[in-house]
Amino acid sequence: MISVEEALERILALVPVLEPVDVPLLDALGQAAAEDVVSPLDIPPHDNTAMDGYAVRAADTAGASEATPVTLRVVGELAAGYVSDRPVEPGTAVRIMTGAPMPPGADAVVPFEETDEPAGHSFGAFAKSRDVVAILKAAQPGANIRRVAEDVRRGQPIIPKGTVLHPAQVGVIASLGMATVRVHRRPVVAILSTGDEVVEPGQPLRPGQIYDSNAWSISAMVLENGGIPRRLGIAKDTVDALTAKLREGLDADMLVTSAGVSRGDYDVVKDVLAKEGEVDFWTVRMRPGKPLAFGSFVTGGRRVPHIGLPGNPVSSMVSFELFGRPAIYKMLGRADWQRPRVRAIADEPIENSDGRRVYARVILSRHDDGRWHAALTGPQGSGILTSMAFANAFAVVPEDVPLIRPGDEVDCMLLA
Ligand code: AMP
Ligand code: MG
Numbered sequence: 001m002i003s004v005e006e007a008l009e010r011i012l013a014l015v016p017v018l019e020p021v022d023v024p025l026l027d028a029l030g031q032a033a034a035e036d037v038v039s040p041l042d043i044p045p046h047d048n049t050a051m052d053g054y055a056v057r058a059a060d061t062a063g064a065s066e067a068t069p070v071t072l073r074v075v076g077e078l079a080a081g082y083v084s085d086r087p088v089e090p091g092t093a094v095r096i097m098t099g100a101p102m103p104p105g106a107d108a109v110v111p112f113e114e115t116d117e118p119a120g121h122s123f124g125a126f127a128k129s130r131d132v133v134a135i136l137k138a139a140q141p142g143a144n145i146r147r148v149a150e151d152v153r154r155g156q157p158i159i160p161k162g163t164v165l166h167p168a169q170v171g172v173i174a175s176l177g178m179a180t181v182r183v184h185r186r187p188v189v190a191i192l193s194t195g196d197e198v199v200e201p202g203q204p205l206r207p208g209q210i211y212d213s214n215a216w217s218i219s220a221m222v223l224e225n226g227g228i229p230r231r232l233g234i235a236k237d238t239v240d241a242l243t244a245k246l247r248e249g250l251d252a253d254m255l256v257t258s259a260g261v262s263r264g265d266y267d268v269v270k271d272v273l274a275k276e277g278e279v280d281f282w283t284v285r286m287r288p289g290k291p292l293a294f295g296s297f298v299t300g301g302r303r304v305p306h307i308g309l310p311g312n313p314v315s316s317m318v319s320f321e322l323f324g325r326p327a328i329y330k331m332l333g334r335a336d337w338q339r340p341r342v343r344a345i346a347d348e349p350i351e352n353s354d355g356r357r358v359y360a361r362v363i364l365s366r367h368d369d370g371r372w373h374a375a376l377t378g379p380q381g382s383g384i385l386t387s388m389a390f391a392n393a394f395a396v397v398p399e400d401v402p403l404i405r406p407g408d409e410v411d412c413m414l415l416a
Contacts, residue, residue, distance in 0.1 A: 016330075018185040028170065031333075032184065055088055060135075061110065190232055190249030193233070194235045198234050214258040255304055256308075279295030288318050314381070347374060352401060360394065361387040362393050374410055
């Protein structure tokens with residue numbers, strides 16, 4: 001038996017970080033920057049006004065008040081998007097709109113509220129009708145000016161390599177003028193179900209058969225975690241069928257199979273996996289999901305990592321959560337695969353009869369006592385997929401804890 005950590009360590013050691021590619025900004029959402037994003041420009045690119053008002057020389061406004069206004073001559077108007085080379089000479093002012101670059105000579109902006117200009121004037125209307133403005137309050141030098149490069153300086157690394165690109169990061173990169181960003185290519189994950197009893201959804205079900213759920217839950221997890229699922233369908237438990245299907249998956253970045261890896265299994269799956277690749281069959285100290293196959297297939301000089309999940313639908317999902325998801329993250333250059341954890345009060349007993357690490361499916365909610373509480377999602381059999389469907393967390397019971405009693409604290413791993 002190996003621990004969950006050891007299994008993960010061995011898997012990550014064989015999974016490569018994929019090569020960097022430049023992609024349009026939105027395609028990078030949820031991916032990690034493959035290199036530092038360095039700003040090619042200053043933001044703001046120039047000193048500009050933070051308010052609508054008048055660009056003035058602060059010294060001209062000294063002593064101004066409602067009782068003793070200072071009158072300045074209005075020599076022009078400046079809207080955002082336009083630049084003026086004409087200096088603001090002593091005794092003059094330029095009417096200016098938020099975002100417009102400061103004209104030379106001016107070192108402060110007096111907002112309309114501190115002048116005799118009534119609020120609500122549209123651009124152009126006032127300056128055309130009057131050519132003077134009364135300043136009602138003295139301005140300090142620098143007042144209401146957004147300084148060049150106060151947000152971002154040219155040459156500054158803004159987004160460090162490995163940062164996950166959420167909407168704010170996407171916006172920052174756009175603000176740098178970049179239409180593409182370098183990330184690691186999304187992994188194509190080939191997914192194969194095995195078993196004579198397994199049938200595609202949408203087909204009629206004959207006695208003894210069950211529908212394939214693993215290919216769908218695993219494909220969805222691949223997609224949700226930034227990979228590209230490629231479903232290979234279902235292989236019957238024959239050497240030829242399995243071999244053919246496996247080979248179809250060898251141009252992917254990772255191959256995931258389900259079923260046929262537990263001790264009691266019909267040997268054909270294990271045989272074919274072992275014959276076609278270098279695959280180890282592990283027993284991992286966890287529940288659900290004890291059996292796990294891991295190895296790689298070498299084809300045309302490429303090594304394709306392979307994870308062989310157990311067949312039981314819950315085991316399959318929990319194993320993919322613990323081993324497949326980190327593998328996808330590694331390929332994407334992401335190091336943040338750890339789920340957030342909280343301590344919660346167990347509302348029900350959780351048993352751990354045989355010294356494995358238990359991942360119990362729970363509903364985590366905050367109660368009136370201000371604490372998080374974990375309630376089991378019902379029967380915890382590894383075939384009961386609805387126990388996953390209602391869960392928003394795993395309560396994680398350590399290997400050496402035989403029982404969590406109601407009222408005990410338990411560590412919970414957030415799934416959503
Ligand atoms: P195995 O690992 O082959 O012993 O399968 C364990 C259990 O998982 C059996 O009850 C299988 O019928 C079931 N199973 C195997 N593959 C799938 C699948 N793709 N979808 C749903 N259940 C499956
Ligand atoms: Mg089977």
